[in-house]
Structures are given as structure tokens and as C-alpha cells.
Amino acid sequence: MPQERRLALEFSNVKLEEELLPINPAAHYTMGGIKTNINGQTNLRNLYACGECAQANIHGANRLGGNSLLEIVTLGKHIGNYASENIDNEINVQDKNSSKLQLIKEEINNIYEYKNEINLYKSKDEVGQILFDKAGLFKDKNSLNEALEQINKIKKSLDKIGVVDKQKEYNKNLLEFLEFRNILDIALVVIQSALNREESRGSHYRIDYPNINASYLKNSKALQEENKVSCSFEDVIWK
Secondary structure (H helix, E strand, C coil), X not given: CCHHHHHHHHHHCCCCCCCCCCCCCCCCCXXXXXXXXXXXXXXXXXXXXXXXXXXXXXXXXXXXXXXXXXXXXXXXXXXXXXXXXXXXXXXXXXXXXXXXXXXXXXXXXXXXXXXXXCCHHHHHHHHHHHHHHHCCCCECHHHHHHHHHHHHHHHHCHHHHCCCCCCCCCCHHHHHHHHXXXXXXXXXXXXXXXXXXXXXXXXXXXXXXCCCCHHHCEEEEEEEECCEEEEEEEECCCC
């Protein structure tokens, strides 16, 4: 069997000799990320970010593939050199009995007690479909509000999803649950930021606001404080 036919059958369950293969948009990489300055410094001491995970304000609203590679190579070298020369070597490692660590342990133990009435992996697929249908390439206020409501509903049911595997070590099921919880938080940030931006700019397109609005020449910002995430705008700092 030719490779094209085999791949279509294996990954999409489509027989190319009988039907057309659907072509769908997919996430290549994100635009934005951890806020840094031009030296890759974050608001946490000794924590630097660069490349795909960082927002250094060198891209516009439509990040191009060649630009991202240039960022990784150029800023990677610059930030690596800067960090090696400026990092504070007096790093205090948290005590294994620190209060923060104890809270994390309690949180994990609580997750093990969650009921398993809802399948984690079906919920993950559901979130992907919601984002694709209602917060994807073409969106408006109604679709985004529907997505926001549905994602919040799934988030409120986390204690009914839980984990099947109760092992304390090498627990991939627990890891995927924690990742899913993060996915929900990121989904809410994306949806709320899209709702706040009542215009179309770069890769962000709103059917109900198809034009650029100069008043939105700002960065979208998400900040988490005490387990609550707020989304707002901040002025672009040109470098």
C-alpha cells in the first residue's frame, strides 16, 4: 500500500481510493507566551524564557514561521549569554518540608480522591471540539460566549473526572489530568482574550468585528493571582 493511502487510513480512517481526505487547520505554534524583557528575564528571579514559550514583543499579530526560527536562534544565543553572565548563583532550593510543597502534596492527594464518573480522554476531545467549532478561525461574541460557558462547565466537573490509576509513582494518568486542568485554564484565557478584543487583527478574526480597530493596538495579558485568572490589555512597549 502506498504511504499516502496507509497514513490516511491509519490516522483518519479514510480510504483515499473511495473518498476525499478532509484538510483541517491545526495549531502550529502559539503567538505570545511568558512575558519577558529583551534579555529573556521574567518576573521570577533566575527564570528566563526564550523561543516558543516566550513573548519578547518582537512579533506582530501574525507570527510567521521564518520569524520564529530567527527568534530562537538570535534570542537563544543572546539570552543564553546574558543569563550565564547575570544569573544569581545563590539560589535557595526550597526545603522539602516547605509549606508550599505540603500544599501541593495535599492537592495531589485530593485528586486521588476524586470520583471517576466522567472519562478524562473524552473530556479532552470535547474541549478540542468546542475550541475548534466556537473559538477557531471564525468566531463571534455568541460562539465565544457559548465556548466560555461550556469550558467553565467542564472545569467545574473536574472532581468527577479524576484519575483511574491510583499509583503514587510514574502515574501517567495523573500527569495527563494535571495537563488537562492546564488546558482548561489556557482555553479560558484564549476565549476571554478573544472576547475582549472586538476587532480583527492578524490571526485573530471576529466575524462581528471584521476590521482593525486602532484602539486595540495593545497586547492581551493574562495574570493569575490566588488561582484566579484575569485578562486585560497593556500598551505595547516598542524595543
